[in-house]
Amino acid sequence: MEKDKEELALKKCTQTIMAIHDVMDILNGKWKISIMACLCFKKMRYSDLLKKVNGISGKMLSRDLKELEANGLITRTIYDTQPITVEYETTKYGASLNKVTEVIAAWGLEHRRKITGK
Amino acid sequence: MEKDKEELALKKCTQTIMAIHDVMDILNGKWKISIMACLCFKKMRYSDLLKKVNGISGKMLSRDLKELEANGLITRTIYDTQPITVEYETTKYGASLNKVTEVIAAWGLEHRRKITGK
């Protein structure tokens, strides 16, 4: 029946909304997705991220890094050099966001082409 | 040379960050992605969205819908019934976000499975 089909679609819609809401709870704020995208390319240090993630302030960066670590998306390792070195790296789990960031970025490029370009 | 390769990767990283930032400018806030995901399933009315997008308030919904429309992602059509009916629908352009919302939702489901489940 087509009524069942309709119902099924709506149910999937509801599930989708919930799933997205979950993600937005973890990746909230202006910067987390950018940070994850950056770390998906390679592990980086605090100062590297500060430069790469354009416009972010030191406060937000460290705060977001803490939250991302708390959610198991990245790891923080300290090297006892002089001065001390800290490296951030995606966990295996965090690396699975790679696909997400890629798709977003791809759409963003397309969008920019549409806006600025012609 | 591998140095060139490294350089290329970093350049791509920078581009990715910029692209993501563009997207976040359009899809900012807590709800826009959910709204778009919802409308990617089917066109809906204001009250439908209010129910489907769980937790959103009327104010945010109408504000976000306005912004999404301003960015060309959705259209708003008024039917002269009694009482009046308004339908929101993705533009062809907005529909291209389908892939994005799908990937995010997929990751979200996986995430929920990891958190609650085991």
Next chain:
DNA sequence: CGGAATCCGCGCGGATACTG
């Protein structure tokens, strides 16, 4: 039904200065 208007708290997020 489909909003607009108003009130208001909270926390995001920027700027700056300081620390080990």
Next chain:
DNA sequence: CAGTATCCGCGCGGATTCCG
């Protein structure tokens, strides 16, 4: 270098009320 601390404005976003 890798942060922390503090101050503070702004706007997101909730709740409620009102309107055509």
